Amino acid sequence: MSPTRCRYHHGDLRNALIIAAAELIECAGTLDFSMAEAAAKVGVSAAAPYRHFADKEELLRAVRDLAFLGLDHRAMETLEAHEAGSLEGMLALGHTYLAFAREKRAFFSLMWEDRGDSAERRLEAQTKYGGFHVLVTMVQTFCEKQGNGDVDALYIATQIWSMAHGIATLEANQMLDLFDASIQPEHLLDDGARTMLTGILNTSADPSPKRTGLQKRA
Amino acid sequence: MSPTRCRYHHGDLRNALIIAAAELIECAGTLDFSMAEAAAKVGVSAAAPYRHFADKEELLRAVRDLAFLGLDHRAMETLEAHEAGSLEGMLALGHTYLAFAREKRAFFSLMWEDRGDSAERRLEAQTKYGGFHVLVTMVQTFCEKQGNGDVDALYIATQIWSMAHGIATLEANQMLDLFDASIQPEHLLDDGARTMLTGILNTSADPSPKRTGLQKRA
DNA sequence: GTTCAATGTAAGTGGTATTTACATTAAATG
DNA sequence: CATTTAATGTAAATACCACTTACATTGAAC
Secondary structure, eight states: OSSSSSSSSSSSSHHHHHHHHHHHHHHHHOOOHHHHHHHHHTOOOTTTTGGGGGGGGHHHHHHHHHHHHHHHHHHHHHHHHTTTTTTTHHHHHHHHHHHHHHTTTTHHHHSSOOOOOOHHHHHHHHHHHHHHHHHHHHHHHHHHHTTOOOOOOOHHHHHHHHHHHHHHHHHTTTOTTTOTTTOOOOHHHHHHHHHHHHHHHHHHTOSSSSSSSSSSOO | OOSSSSSOSSSSSHHHHHHHHHHHHHHHSSOOOOOOOOOHHHTTOGGGGTTTTTSSHHHHHHHHHHHHHHHHHHHHHHHHOTTOOOHHHHHHHHHHHHHHHHHHHHHHHHHHHHOOOOHHHHHHHHOHHHHHHHHHHHHHHHHTTTTTOOBBBBHHHHHHHHHHHHHHHHTTTOOSSSSSSTOOHHHHHHHHHHHHHHHHHHTTOOOOOOOOOSSSOO
């Protein structure tokens, strides 16, 4: 009954390998663990992983799914911890994003790397990546509360996400403070998001003939 | 006199290797060329590169310097092609950034990866990465023209850069259009930059007690 | 012209992903 | 319950890779 060794068959090798790989990544802070290393960590031969993953990329993609779950979970927590449609809630979500990028450096980069995924896999990601949907919901609710429900929340959310993502990646690569050591990522994002949202609410009253992409599409 | 083979010593192997590596990267669209491959490309043994580069990382850093030169050059061109301090000039610079990321995919990612550089090297980058300084200048001039020279142009430039960078990387990794296939990177960035700049100019008249980081620091 | 440092080569070393042929065993089938 | 079978494991290769070492060539300084 003991779940330990002495058994020829592991029983749940696939998941064990995903977790082992995740731990190796977490510990080393890089993605360059070896398959043999992961196999040894769960007490199995170097060839065994290939019964469950076509190659290392496939294992990495599985680890990435875990990472997405982690970020999604944090996003949900943030959503629930703040008043619906509040500005502070959105800023907090941004902080959650930056904190995740900082604390789970390697996972964060893994998540956004193009690893030659199949089209189906990308389709799957649309539903899986709940964090973004949380942001969209927040933006939508915020705008409605401000008396302007006629905005393209998805578009605005993408803008804010882009900004958060840019800040997170530049910081991770030690580039954000290159020209000004005093710059604080959170501060930068807060300001940006605020400017974005207030700017948008003002703009939407503007009778500009140009399509700005800020109005909801038909 | 002929610069071709039959010579035991290459004459300019270091630069030849940098160029060869750049071509391999450009061609394959990835950074995973092999040292032997690069060496063979210039007709030299697999061990020869190690007379000029301590390891592969060092060669990659040299290639990265090239990439920075390329982006800087494009930025300068963009600067000169537009009226100083014009909004269109800044938007054009954003387009330059996105185009570079798109056309030189592998170089772009190489540029921003943290490759464990020494402190001196990062210091060097501050002066080297001219593209950012172009942006700062543009923002500064723009704000002055709008009758508000009392802004922290470096801070604002960092915000806009972050947004551009986020859009560029998300697009490169096929994530930007994940939730809305109709989203256009250039459009997104234009809108964002516009909102940013007009928002900032409005905000600076606001007597908010909170330091927003938008005012120039003492 | 000799010496020497720079720069090249050939032949390793140790690590890697991945494959192949074979071994074990849980579960389905009779 | 006995047998078959497919899933899942192993050991031992293969091929590639970064990098090292001992030796070879050569341009330039003396």
